[in-house]
Amino acid sequence: MLKLIIPAALLLSLSACDQGAQLAQQAASSVAAVVGQEVKNQANAVIDQTMGQANEALAPLGIDASKVSSALKDKTAALIGQAIKPNASWQMLSGLTGKTAAEMGLFTAVSPIEADLNTLLGSDAAAVKSALGGAILKQEQVLYLLSEQSGRATYLLIDAENRKLEVGQLENGKLKNFASQGEALHRPSDIQALISKNVK
Template sequence: MRARYFLLLPLALGLAACDQAAPIAQQAASAVVAETLKQAGGQAQDVIDKAKSDVNTTLSSMGVDASAAMDSLKEKARIALKKEAATLTTGDWHTLDQYSGKYPRDIGLYTDLSPISPELKRLLGNRFDTFKEWMGTQGPLQKEKGVLYTTGNKAHAAGDGSAYLLIDTANRKLEVGMMSKGKLVVYASGGEAIYKPKDVETIIQNMANR
């Protein structure tokens, strides 16, 4: 699906920017642009700039100011993405269940588009960036007894600076453990504790024995 959107982007940009296009065609093209930027994630700027260059010649031959049209369209797409982000962050956490086996970095788990973002940032506060750093070398999302989890450690730190994340999608709860020099600090949502998968228990024990 991702490849399809990237292939359609140059055509969609030209169509959406062209005043001669029918309104319904412009709307459809704009939707493709917004979806492509979402798929591109952190590379959205590079993607849109490349597509802008590709369609510049064609639009110019039609008497359309390519730069102005693309800049306007890019801003509209960004606004659409912000609206989608707001929907996702208040959405159903069960959407994450489908990503078992995927790496957090590949699905944007720690970005503003993630449904767990508000709760994760609330729990960690000013340690959020440290957590992401300690997840630099990370394992894929896995699932055990209904709990999604992932573990990681700070790159090139000889095992010091490790972390885990538990996600209870059914109850919209999180638990984060951050371990350094044998000391574990836990940040957890209120209520009953989340089940700890065996892999996480093993990692905690190994760190405590160092």
């Protein structure tokens, strides 16, 4: 039986819906490596039980535990349904072109690039992942994601064969670059054109 433990201190610290969403992300990550409808049902049952017990503690704070429960169930379902499964290889990413990073689960705990990407980006990881969540995976010698919004551009290059990454953030005519050690990766034509046009 799947056991999902949500610390009481974390529940009591909630004071708004956006904090409920944060709880959903944290707790759902604990089931990211488990898949299947049966697991989903078990997870939902544990969520219902835990939130029921938490209701008395949350009520005086004006927080509706059912909203937290719903958000957590949605996040768990998304993780179970994502394309990338536990123990996936870098090479399998080539078969996922045409999907968004969010659909693939590219930035979740089971993603083969997650650990290397976090190490490469450090404190910039959250911002890069947020910018690229809706970007579609494409391929031109390397796999890549590109997002352009509000005068900014962010890209991620993935060399699956050699397990190397490159991330670029383009803003105000400047390029901030993060790259794995070794030979530079090929930059797809649309990314190179964007850099040539905007970097001063």
